[in-house]
Amino acid sequence: MEFFLVSLLNGVSYGLLLFMLSSGLTLIFSMMGVLNFAHASFYMLGAYFAYQISTAVGFWPALVLAPLLVGVVGGAIERYGLRRVHRYGHVPELLFTFGLAYLIEEVVHLIWGRIAVDYRIPEALDFGAFQVFDSLYPAYRVFMMAVSIAMLGALYWTLTRTRIGLIIRAALTHADMVQALGHNVPRVFMLVFGGGCALAALAGVIGGNAFVTEPAMAAAVGSIVFVVIVVGGLGSLAGAFIASLAIGVIQTFAVALDWSLLDTFREVGWTGEAARAIGTIKLSQFAPVLPYILMVLILIFRPRGLLGRRDT
Amino acid sequence: MLSVSNLHAFYGKSHVLHGVNLFVGRGEIVSLLGRNGVGRSTTIKAIMGLVSARGTVAFQGRDDLVGLKPHEIALRGLGYVPEDRAIFPDITVRENLLLGSKGRQATPRWTMDDMFALFPRLEERADTAAGVLSGGEQQMLTLCRTLIGDPDLIMIDEPTEGLAPLIVGQVAELLREIKRRGVSILLVEQKLAIALDISDRVYVMGHGAVVFEGTPAQLRENDRVRKEWLAV
DSSP: OHHHHHHHHHHHHHHHHHHHHHHHHHHHHHHHOOOOOTTTHHHHHHHHHHHHHHHHOOHHHHHHHHHHHHHHHHHHIIIIIIIHHTTTTTHHHHHHHHHHHHHHHHHHHHHHHHSOOOOOGGGGGSSSEEEEEEEEEEEHHHHHHHHHHEEEEEEEHHHHHHHHHHHHHHHHHHHHHHTTTTTOHHHHHHHHHHHHHHHHHHHHHHHHTTSSOTTTTTHHHHHHHHHHHHHHTTOOOOOOOOOHHHHHHHHHHHHOOOOBBBHHHHHHTOSSSSHHHHSSSSSHHGGOOOOOOHHHHHHHTTTTOSSSSOOO | EEEEEEEEEEETTTTEEEEEEEEEEOOOOEEEEEESSSSHHHHHHHTTSSSSSEEEEEETTTTOOTTSHHHHHHHHHHHEEOOOOOOTTBBHHHHHHHHHHHOOOSSSSSHHHHHHHHHHHHTTTTTTTGGOOOOHHHHHHHHHHHHOOOOOOOEETTTTTOOOOHHHHHHHOOOOOOOTTTOEEEEEEEHHHHHHHHHHHEEEEEEEEEEEEEHHHHHOOOHHIIIIIIIO
């Protein structure tokens, strides 16, 4: 029971972190039609910026400044890079974001080196928040969940209660018409791209110290985020939310469990060499592949994703 | 008020408008007639900045419209109602109308209440998603959405297409009301009878250029133009 509760909490906090990344990616995709391969690189930049800022002025200013800075960088990349490439179609745009991911990784190598940096949880949050049976649940995990939920609330409020949110929701279907009604849609695109990058960076700020801040972190989380938006349904925020939580929980449980199929095989009377080879693989060893298996199953049985539309 | 001269337009490499010239005066209803594919829709899209164009478009005394972005053109006081209606299906009827409003003038010609008074059906459905409206209701919504932005000239593409005869009558009545409030109309219309009935002047297009201009009466008398460019 203790194991179950702790894993569930860890799974949800990881899932919320994934949603912070996938929400920006899916909004950018459905508004601009750009699958941003560099999205997870902004997550990495968030972590490194936060590390750098926190060594100078501490964690709390970094929590605000790092996402803002990354948001500005993202907005500038849209304005002066992506927008110019846009007129040549989607393939050049994809190549642009692909190259951008490599570029950001090399810049990180140049500035911070190839090994992990010492980006730590702030001391003020390095304690046990509450008792789960025999163990203390870390306060930082609670903080991560609180930040994620606050972000979720802010995103929902912006999309449903503000004029720019209304423009964004309308531009999801007919961006040209929104512009013909007198709204500066290119500027809204820039804000959405910058905002999406800022959200990814915020995930990096609070995830970089909970996990590891290293140059490989973008690639590690990037592919999972793509799985999330495919499983949730391209362009669906609600779908991305459900898929983020599901994948967060599934992966956390799988990593923590050391079940294997050996006993099951023995019970059904299969004891050959092959059974031993497959049976001794533990579920935890299998965990990294699980999201991709889920994606393949979704693509076979429900190609538009959980909440995606047929035409997207 | 709106003066278009030597307008050329392109879709990629294909050259679809070959030097269109036309003029719409203040408070006039002007129709663009012609068969499908002669460039009527492209003409108004090019004026609106939605397709790449070359030539001169002057509006309210400024002749620099070609090259501006669609939202800049809209803010100059030009309204556009597309043929496919392009309503925003996932947001409510009221939100669709709110998006049309630009807050450009302190006392606009049209308010949300005006729209609801003209079309009570829109008020009844104000808080439902616009995607579930019928074709006729969507047509009213898309017209109202552009009007609420208070354009001085509105360009409307095929407003009666696919509508029941009763609704077609309502649309024609709305067009007259728009004119009464001092808004000019540039209309693309397939139904000749309606166009001749409500227009002050008409242009007939063929092969990406204007082939006839005159009053509805002049067109009625001109059998040759009607046979060559309009008969199906």
